[in-house]
Amino acid sequence: MMMLTKKMIEIRSLLNSVGQSDSLTLPSIVVIGSQSSGKSSVLEAIVGHEFLPKGHNMVTRRPIELTLVNTPDASAEYGEFPALGLGKLTDFSQIQRTLTDLNLAVPAQQCVSDDPIQLRIHSPNVPDLSLIDLPGYIQVTGSDQPPELKQKIADLCEKYIQPPNVILAISAADVDLANSTALRASRKVDPRGERTIGVITKMDLVDPERGVSMLTDKKYPLRLGYVGVVCRVPNTPTGIFARGTNNISTAIVRNEKAYFTAHAEFGPQSHLDVGTTNLRKKLMYVLESTMAASLKTTSEAIQRELAETTYEFKVQYNDRSLSAESYLAESLDAFKHSFKSFADHFGRQEVREILKRELDQQVLNLLAQRYWNRPVEDLTPPLSETDPLSSLPKSDPENQLWHLKLDASSASLTKVGIGRLATTVVADALQAHIDRLISGSTFAAHPFARQAITEASTSILKDLSYDISDELEICIKPYKYRIDLDDIEWARGRDNISMVLKEELKDVESAVKHIEEQVGGRRRLRDVMSFVDRVRSGQVVLEGDGVGGAGGFSSALLQKGREAVFLRDRADIIKMRMLAVKSKQCATKKNKYYCPEVFLDAVADKLTTTADLFLDAELLSKFYYIFPRELDARLGRGLSPADVERFAREDPKIRRHLDVVRRKELLEHVLKEMEALRQLEAREKRHGGRP
Ligand code: GDP
Secondary structure, eight states, rough: THHHHHHHHHHHHHHHHOOOOGGGOOOOEEEEEEETTHHHHHHHHHSSSSSSSSSSSSSOOEEEEEEEEEEEEEEOOOOOOOTOOOBBHHHHHHHHHHHHHHTTOOOOOOOOOOOEEEEEEEEEEOOOOEEOOOHHHHHHHHTTTTTTHHHHHHHHHHHHHHHHHHEEEEEEESSSSGHHHHHHHHHHHHHSSSSSEHHHHEEGGGGGHHHHHHHSSSSSSTTTOOOEEEOOOOTTTTTSSSSSTTTOHHHHHHHHHHHHOOOGGSSSSGGGOSSHHHHHOOOOHHHHHHHHHHHHHHHHHHHHHHHHHHHHHHHTTTTOOOOHHHHHHHHHHHHHHHHHHHHHHHHHHHHHHEEEEEHHHHHHHHHHTTTTTTHHHHSSSSOSSSOHHHHHEEEEEHHHHHHHHHHHHHHHHTOOOOHHHHHHHHHHHHHHHHHHHHSSHHHHHHHHHHHHHHHHHHHHHHHHHHHHHHHHHTTTTGTTTTTOOHHHHHHHHHHHHHHHHHHHHHHHHHHHHHHHHHHHHHHHHHHHHHHHHHTTTOOOHHHHSSOOOBBOOOOOHHHHHHHHHHHHHHHHHHHHHHHHHHHHGSSSSGGGGTOOOHHHHHHHHHHHHHHHHHHHHIHHHHHHHHHHHHHHHHIITOOHHHHHHHHHHHHHHHHHHHHHHHHHHHHHHHHHHHHHHHHHHEEEEEEEEOO
């Protein structure tokens, strides 16, 4: 029943994938031997290919965990390094080069590392086996090697030859067994010789009698016995077996058989164990029975591990199951939910407020351009604090100039490009809200999703805006020619512009305060402002252009003074206009030429009403319909399982949670497999069992 080893090897790689703890180690065959004892040759004879690093400069510096997987139904032979992701390597010389590179990557000063290289070889010609090749023991340290190297290698080997592993101790026949470092090391950890297989290589190099005496060694008797082999790759004239993809087993076995049959000492009557084929069989049998013997302890270890993981799952994650898919789906649902409640609260009224604020600003700009700029003659005498109305530019209803002025202003307002302006501010507001929703969602910790969502909304808004701004422009077209206001609209405009002016005044006053702080106090600002006033009224004549400063003030200070004077004048005008708006004259629309502020505000209001209706119907409802569907396309159906996994693991908290869930599921699965194996094993035993 060789399937036990196979199953256990599968289980081992499953356990590896969740970062098994040391207690879960399943038994392996550990191969030890001195340098040049023929260790590599034995492993290569078993695999059927030359694949191990060769050379004099200590080429094995890391343990190689070699897993052989028998694939009876496949003809291809290949190796893979699970940690490297190089795929299936069918050229064994490439495997050899990779192993050499991995070993040489360990710096010479460090000389050996206990970080194992994992290599799996799949072939119909290999048995299911799990072997660990270790750096060869050295007798003397080379001049270019650190003195502690010998000890380091011995320590590394000792770590691996602990139970439940089986030890494959390689010794060369042409060296006295008493001098075999491998057997000495083995004896230290397995004094009764219960889990050591002795391999005597290079049997062809000694007399058959001497070979026989080694195989029947009594000084260190082994329950699993000694096996004699001749593993040299025979030299063929064509060199066909040397390298690459051809299997060398047959050639080795044929050569070996020729030697052993040529010497009667090794004949069937001798009951000696010789030959690579026998060695392979022995390894399979020994590993299988060791695996069977360790089933119980391994099951128990997995059970403990599972109990720990289950506890962690309960305590840390409240038994909440999680997969990358469910996490994405939940996150997406939550986001769409928050978007829905945003959409429910962001409608025509909100659009209206945004638009009105924008148009109010436009109105203020127009007023400043066309009305509030005071020609010099209007400014003398300076505005009086007590009677600001007396210094107003006088508007005369009979004067055509004032008619023209108001018509031009309202035309400017209707022609600022309301279509584009309104669409842009509303689209920008939507985008800002989406950004805020992202920041408040689980997607905040996921750069990839963040970008996908932002791109979705910007591209939809861009597409929609293009047509909508043109269509809106057409909607407001009638206002470009004629604007009729009723009394209610006038009254509303009057209320609103009063508030806008009040806000504007506040802004101006706080700007002045800010300048005051910048120049170092109110008095200093007053001094420089009065100097600027005197220059302006001609009382003081500046020499040059005042670039280097004047009147004892630096040019920077003068600049601040000019800004403050400008703001003061603006504040004066606003105050004056606030009074004007409040005055009786502006109470009725008949006097619209006196009251451009009220008129323009009412126009802005009319424009807003048209635009908010249109944008609500066209931009908002279309965006609210398309956006969630676009999210599904970009973050739902559009992602591959690997994308989803990568997405979920971006968040370290989720990654840990996913790992625990996965580990738990896997351990449960492995445990079930182990139980099935134990039952199978028990049945085999009842029915007379193994060979
Ligand atoms: P390692 O350093 O222990 O891995 O030893 P190798 O497998 O590289 O073998 C060392 C040398 O011994 C190589 O030149 C092999 O060709 C040679 N060798 C290995 N096994 C045999 C064998 O059974 N018979 C003979 N004659 N030479 C062998």
